[in-house]
Amino acid sequence: MKLFDYYRSSAAYRLRIALALKGIPAEQVSCHLRHGEQHSPAYRRLNPQGLVPSLTVGETVLTQSLAILEYLDETHPEPPLLPGDALGRARVRSLAQLVACDIHPLNNLRVLKYLKDPLGQSQVTIDAWIGHWILEGFAALETRLARDSDTGSWCHGNTPGLADCVLIPQLYNARRFSVPLEAFPTLLRIDAQAAAHPAFHAAHPAQQPDAEPGA
Amino acid sequence: MKLFDYYRSSAAYRLRIALALKGIPAEQVSCHLRHGEQHSPAYRRLNPQGLVPSLTVGETVLTQSLAILEYLDETHPEPPLLPGDALGRARVRSLAQLVACDIHPLNNLRVLKYLKDPLGQSQVTIDAWIGHWILEGFAALETRLARDSDTGSWCHGNTPGLADCVLIPQLYNARRFSVPLEAFPTLLRIDAQAAAHPAFHAAHPAQQPDAEPGA
Incomplete structure (x- = not known):
């Protein structure tokens, strides 16, 4: 997994917490928002919104931090991020x-x-x-x-x-x-x-x- | 179930679609946003954000339309709103x-x-x-x-x-x-x-x- 990240992005920060809670290793790739790296054509191909975070899973690119949190919880259920009911x-x-x-x-x-x-x-x-x-x-x-x-x-x-x-x-x-x-x-x-x-x-x-x- | 609704609220409209797709009956209670009914103390007790929609399930009040869509899908799985993978x-x-x-x-x-x-x-x-x-x-x-x-x-x-x-x-x-x-x-x-x-x-x-x- 590669996490396209920026240290001060609070949406990326959410994912870093979940990855750490679950002990999932992910390579961090910094995308400098203040320098506009999220608008590069290469990044826009990954994430057409030009926002961080994105998370690659094999060839698939996941976007939207809440959707990614749910994905991490479904595929790495321990410890759970959601209650049982x-x-x-x-x-x-x-x-x-x-x-x-x-x-x-x-x-x-x-x-x-x-x-x-x-x-x-x-x-x-x-x-x-x-x-x-x-x-x-x-x-x-x-x-x-x-x-x-x-x-x-x-x-x-x-x-x-x-x-x-x-x-x-x-x-x-x-x-x-x-x-x-x-x-x-x-x-x-x-x-x-x-x-x-x-x-x-x-x-x-x-x-x-x-x-x-x-x- | 009671749906606190406003005809032109697009967040409430999302829930109306899901309720109709699944055939779930819900009593609609109109909360007139242009008249500010969402700010009444009675409504704020249900939903401290003063936003629609809210959905009551027994004594529990659910808020945030995406969370409610997931709840409806979990409790009324047919037809599913989410894919199997x-x-x-x-x-x-x-x-x-x-x-x-x-x-x-x-x-x-x-x-x-x-x-x-x-x-x-x-x-x-x-x-x-x-x-x-x-x-x-x-x-x-x-x-x-x-x-x-x-x-x-x-x-x-x-x-x-x-x-x-x-x-x-x-x-x-x-x-x-x-x-x-x-x-x-x-x-x-x-x-x-x-x-x-x-x-x-x-x-x-x-x-x-x-x-x-x-x-």
């Missing part, structure tokens, strides 16, 4: 999608670039945009996690799973943009636990071969 | 997520409202924004569908599935905003087929009890 799986997927559909895409690099040009927005306005969607999403997530009896020491029960693979990179991202997090004690509790977990540590942007100073 | 499932999920993560959230009502206020963008600029993300996503989707041998008369093979449940509402949405579609012959071919399919017809916004003129 359908309602539990629906809960975990919905927590992951709250972040992956309703926070992250709004703050992706291509969107921030569009806000700058052609929309002509200032960096202050763009930073407010980033914070707005993170805070709105995290408020709903905190409400759900704090009230649900299914929440354990992780998002669902007492082992890390799919929702944690998605939440932790979004928390990293929030800190990068100095978004205040004190209103989200349950998210911070899970984040502190992840910081002490070897798989989450190994997947952290600062630990990647293409990391730059400040990661 | 892991690589096929990864492909179908990635096609669905290309739309559900990288097109739809950027054009959701709450985002268009933010562009208007506080960002002060004109309707012309907002319409260009909508078109930009649809065209960018559809271009990648057309490339993938046109080149992949797994594409059949539907997105994957010759029966409608999860990716079609997500694609067809996005095409409806594109037409609402007068986005030109002639560059996407494969998408249009699948759309024409869906228009002639009873489940897709029943799920169409114009067929819903809360439809307004022009749907």
Whole structure:
């Protein structure tokens, strides 16, 4: 397997966590987003969206991080990323999608670039945009996690799973943009636990071969 | 089951297609997005994000349309929305997520409202924004569908599935905003087929009890 990766991509970071949790070896190929390497014709042939991550499995190229997480869980079931019951799986997927559909895409690099040009927005306005969607999403997530009896020491029960693979990179991202997090004690509790977990540590942007100073 | 629905919500439309394909009865409860009913305290207790759809299953409230589609497929397996092999499932999920993560959230009502206020963008600029993300996503989707041998008369093979449940509402949405579609012959071919399919017809916004003129 080859993982087309970028140290600071939070969608790629999700996959690095899952690969580390399951002990699956994958060759990392860095695709430097700030240098536009995702737009090269060769990469676009692999991934017509020009986004990371992509994961090659033999001749097949997998795209979209949530689809890849499900694939990894189906083909390498231990330890599982999803619970054994359908309602539990629906809960975990919905927590992951709250972040992956309703926070992250709004703050992706291509969107921030569009806000700058052609929309002509200032960096202050763009930073407010980033914070707005993170805070709105995290408020709903905190409400759900704090009230649900299914929440354990992780998002669902007492082992890390799919929702944690998605939440932790979004928390990293929030800190990068100095978004205040004190209103989200349950998210911070899970984040502190992840910081002490070897798989989450190994997947952290600062630990990647293409990391730059400040990661 | 109760489906908290809005005729023009493309995320709710996905679920209506799946419910119709599988013949699952669900009571529709309209949540008028333009009137802000999704922000009522009662609805926020069900769905802290204040978004539709939500689906109640007994006392449990399910949120996030892709998670609910997977739940419906797991609990009502016939006809299946996902193929039988892991690589096929990864492909179908990635096609669905290309739309559900990288097109739809950027054009959701709450985002268009933010562009208007506080960002002060004109309707012309907002319409260009909508078109930009649809065209960018559809271009990648057309490339993938046109080149992949797994594409059949539907997105994957010759029966409608999860990716079609997500694609067809996005095409409806594109037409609402007068986005030109002639560059996407494969998408249009699948759309024409869906228009002639009873489940897709029943799920169409114009067929819903809360439809307004022009749907």
